[in-house]
Amino acid sequence: xxxxxxxxxxxxxxxxxxxxxxxxxxxxxxxxxxxxxxxxxxxxxxxxxxxxxxxxxxxxxxxxxxxxxxxxxxxxxxxxxxxxxxxxxxxxxxxxxxxxxxxxxxxxxxxxxxxxxxxxxxxxxxxxxxxxxxxxxxxxxxxxxxxxxxxxxxxxxxxxxxxxxxxxxxxxxxxxxxxxxxxxxxxxxxxxxxxxxxxxxxxxxxxxxxxxxxxxxxxxxxxxxxxxxxxxxxxxxxxxxxxxxxxxxxxxxxxxxxxxxxxxxxxxxxx
Amino acid sequence: xxxxxxxxxxxxxxxxxxxxxxxxxxxxxxxxxxxxxxxxxxxxxxxxxxxxxxxxxxxxxxxxxxxxxxxxxxxxxxxxxxxxxxxxxxxxxxxxxxxxxxxxxxxxxxxxxxxxxxxxxxxxxxxxxxxxxxxxxxxxxxxxxxxxxxxxxxxxxxxxxxxxxxxxxxxxxxxxxxxxxxxxxxxxxxxxxxxxxxxxxxxxxxxxxxxxxxxxxxxxxxxxxxxxxxxxxxxxxxxxxxxxxxxxxxxxxxxxxxxxxxxxxxxxxxxxxxxxxxxxxxxxxxxxxxxxxxxxxxxxxxxxxxxxxxxxxxxxxxxxxxxxxxxxxxxxxxxxxxxxxxxxxxxxxxxxxxxxxxxxxxxxxxxxxxxxxxxxxxxxxxxxxxxxxxxxxxxxxxxxxxxxxxxxxxxxxxxxxxxxxxxxxxxxxxxxxxxxxxxxxxxxxxxxxxxxxxxxxxxxxxxxxxxxxxxxxxx
Ligand code: SF4
Numbered sequence: 118x119x120x121x122x123x124x125x126x127x128x129x130x131x132x133x134x135x136x137x138x139x140x141x142x143x144x145x146x147x148x149x150x151x152x153x154x155x156x157x158x159x160x161x162x163x164x165x166x167x168x169x170x171x172x173x174x175x176x177x178x179x180x181x182x183x184x185x186x187x188x189x190x191x192x193x194x195x196x197x198x199x200x201x202x203x204x205x206x207x208x209x210x211x212x213x214x215x216x217x218x219x220x221x222x223x224x225x226x227x228x229x230x231x232x233x234x235x236x237x238x239x240x241x242x243x244x245x246x247x248x249x250x251x252x253x254x255x256x257x258x259x260x261x262x263x264x265x266x267x268x269x270x271x272x273x274x275x276x277x278x279x280x281x282x283x284x285x286x287x288x289x290x291x292x293x294x295x296x297x298x299x300x301x302x303x304x305x306x307x308x309x310x311x312x313x314x315x316x317x318x319x320x321x322x323x324x325x326x327x328x329x330x331x332x333x334x335x336x337x338x339x340x341x342x343x344x345x346x347x348x349x350x351x352x353x354x355x356x357x358x359x360x361x362x363x364x365x366x367x368x369x370x371x372x373x374x375x376x377x378x379x380x381x382x383x384x385x386x387x388x
Numbered sequence: 389x390x391x392x393x394x395x396x397x398x399x400x401x402x403x404x405x406x407x408x409x410x411x412x413x414x415x416x417x418x419x420x421x422x423x424x425x426x427x428x429x430x431x432x433x434x435x436x437x438x439x440x441x442x443x444x445x446x447x448x449x450x451x452x453x454x455x456x457x458x459x460x461x462x463x464x465x466x467x468x469x470x471x472x473x474x475x476x477x478x479x480x481x482x483x484x485x486x487x488x489x490x491x492x493x494x495x496x497x498x499x500x501x502x503x504x505x506x507x508x509x510x511x512x513x514x515x516x517x518x519x520x521x522x523x524x525x526x527x528x529x530x531x532x533x534x535x536x537x538x539x540x541x542x543x544x545x546x547x548x549x550x551x552x553x554x555x556x557x558x559x560x561x562x563x564x565x566x567x568x569x570x571x572x573x574x575x576x577x578x579x580x581x582x583x584x585x586x587x588x589x590x591x592x593x594x595x596x597x598x599x600x601x602x603x604x605x606x607x608x609x610x611x612x613x614x615x616x617x618x619x620x621x622x623x624x625x626x627x628x629x630x631x632x633x634x635x636x637x638x639x640x641x642x643x644x645x646x647x648x649x650x651x652x653x654x655x656x657x658x659x660x661x662x663x664x665x666x667x668x669x670x671x672x673x674x675x676x677x678x679x680x681x682x683x684x685x686x687x688x689x690x691x692x693x694x695x696x697x698x699x700x701x702x703x704x705x706x707x708x709x710x711x712x713x714x715x716x717x718x719x720x721x722x723x724x725x726x727x728x729x730x731x732x733x734x735x736x737x738x739x740x741x742x743x744x745x746x747x748x749x750x751x752x753x754x755x756x757x758x759x760x761x762x763x764x765x766x767x768x769x770x771x772x773x774x775x776x777x778x779x780x781x782x783x784x785x786x787x788x789x790x791x792x793x794x795x796x797x798x799x800x801x802x803x804x805x806x807x808x809x810x811x812x813x814x815x816x817x818x819x820x821x822x823x824x825x826x827x828x829x830x831x832x833x834x835x836x837x838x839x840x841x842x843x844x845x846x847x848x849x850x851x852x853x854x855x856x857x858x859x860x861x862x863x
Contacts, residue, residue, distance in 0.1 A: 143850050152850035155850040173855070179797075179800070182797050185776060186779055187797065225770075310753065312754065315752070320839055324839040326717060327839075327840065352840065355842055379846070380825050382843045383843035383844075
């Protein structure tokens with residue numbers, strides 16, 4: 118089995134032939150901040166019988182441009198992504214926000230260019246958020262062998278929740294993690310205040326939002342916060358750490374894959 | 389009114405440091421969200437009803453001129469008069485003329501956001517006519533010289549202690565030692581004060597939730613009954629409404645009414661739903677002698693045929709702001725104009741200009757909660773994005789932001805270069821944050837680090853690890 122960056126699970130050659138080919142959309146934040154999430158995604162996808170590839174020609178889904186009203190640059194980036202992920206059976210991202218961009222917003226972007234719209238729709242049809250893909254497409258009902266001793270609470274990232282209807286899937290898999298106890302977060306469906314460039318364009322408002330979120334998280338008494346989007350996680354971890362709250366913050370994929378020996382997000386490495 | 393939307397950031401700063409406001413806004417969840425959720429849970433056909441509501445309004449907007457003309461014909465037929473007002477100034481003047489012709493000294497007013505939009509009170513007062521707000525919330529903010537901060541709960545930014553303070557200060561004819569410590573006492577006092585004013589008013593002005601084309605009727609919904617007293621007691625009733633309030637039939641208004649109160653307050657129906665058609669006919673027991681409808685455009689017709697047209701489906705229920713985390717943080721006044729919250733962010737740029745209202749569609753995380761509760765299925769985030777695109781085209785966004793984004797987008801299109809750059813940056817930040825796992829401060833990243841720590845990158849990028857793994861070099 119995968120033990121982290123560097124090794125790869127051995128799938129027998131016949132399995133490998135039937136295995137769906139996945140293009141992993143790593144996301145710019147995972148690539149830059151937390152590669153472990155990418156490797157957790159690879160492990161989970163392999164456990165679900167998939168063959169995972171990572172096209173080198175990927176950078177970002179283009180949301181910073183798209184949400185800043187820069188349609189020309191968004192389209193240019195979207196064209197690159199569409200081209201890079203053509204030919205894969207599925208495109209999977211460990212982020213509801215980026216998966217939502219691929220599956221909902223790319224087709225919108227090309228509404229005035231029929232040929233690109235067709236290609237965007239084709240990509241959209243094949244694109245999924247990681248945990249929803251595991252449960253809804255691959256029929257995963259329980260994790261392979263993950264255990265996590267802790268009381269966990271879960272924040273629903275906005276795009277995953279509202280655009281992709283990711284809600285029960287992470288809970289279903291988390292309930293199969295040995296030793297894990299889930300306490301629901303009040304206001305789990307309320308935005309954490311990240312919002313991409315929003316958090317630096319309107320930092321004071323963003324701060325109020327993440328303050329309220331942090332108070333709700335601490336109020337659950339959970340020792341661990343999970344979510345499916347690294348943007349939200351960096352924001353919430355950043356606030357919790359600034360306040361000195363003793364809550365560990367991880368991407369849900371890390372726990373589901375049983376890859377939790379790395380320091381949690383924003384935590385001091387063990388000496 | 390003079391908008392202050394351009395100063396949104398400063399307005400928000402003030403609001404965020406206002407403890408009383410914070411306390412007042414804290415009641416929104418229990419007051420609005422939970423009640424709405426409970427009512428809707430009891431109504432399995434709610435989603436179908438939303439589709440019907442959307443279809444009715446889409447159809448009406450596609451034939452808006454025809455339905456407005458039919459409405460006018462019906463109002464005329466029933467003895468009333470329609471006044472078309474392309475601009476706020478024309479609407480104000482039409483109303484002032486009617487009041488002056490009647491020799492009015494005081495006018496009572498039901499709650500109307502359009503009256504706020506055209507700054508009617510100031511105009512009447514400047515011409516020697518005293519306007520008296522009769523909706524409790526509007527009455528309170530009129531005493532305080534404030535603007536409404538919410539479209540259905542104008543005084544939601546206040547706690548009851550502030551209301552009591554205003555009553556003590558203004559109702560000087562009453563015993564200064566009377567207790568005013570609960571909502572009941574405040575309501576009773578306002579009601580007693582208003583009773584005399586209702587009887588003395590020469591003209592009553594109300595808004596309208598709907599204008600019904602097939603009958604020429606106007607409809608208001610209230611919970612206090614003040615609207616009925618406003619429109620029935622004086623000799624003259626003036627309705628002020630904007631063009632998109634028209635619906636084809638009574639049946640259509642009934643469909644949308646089923647959405648309205650549920651979305652607004654979680655009630656199945658508001659306490660009062662009042663239909664008014666024309667002036668008093670011979671033999672009628674009550675009703676006004678004159679019935680006028682002033683219909684305002686103020687930029688709305690220019691939105692037809694644009695992506696922002698969908699905002700004209702809005703029925704002003706307030707659900708979007710009741711569920712908006714930005715609104716809950718800064719309150720309605722920060723938005724700097726009559727319509728706050730997500731619908732304000734989506735429509736105000738069209739009504740007061742993108743130069744003035746540019747911040748509003750930007751101050752959103754696109755969390756989508758507004759769209760998910762909007763009974764008329766208005767895609768509020770998409771419309772906000774539409775305005776951001778117009779801003780970008782017209783170079784209204786800050787130059788530094790545009791340059792930064794342009795550079796980033798340029799690099800994002802060059803994967804090799806991008807990989808090189810991210811590798812260096814991840815290594816650098818990873819090293820800076822290695823000991824603590826996070827950064828307390830980072831040059832040029834104050835927007836982030838002034839408020840929260842920045843979790844440090846692990847040090848190598850995923851692409852680096854993956855390339856190493858591919859080439860068999862391992863870690
Ligand atoms: S935009 Fe929708 S939710 Fe907001 S006030 Fe209008 S109808 Fe209600």
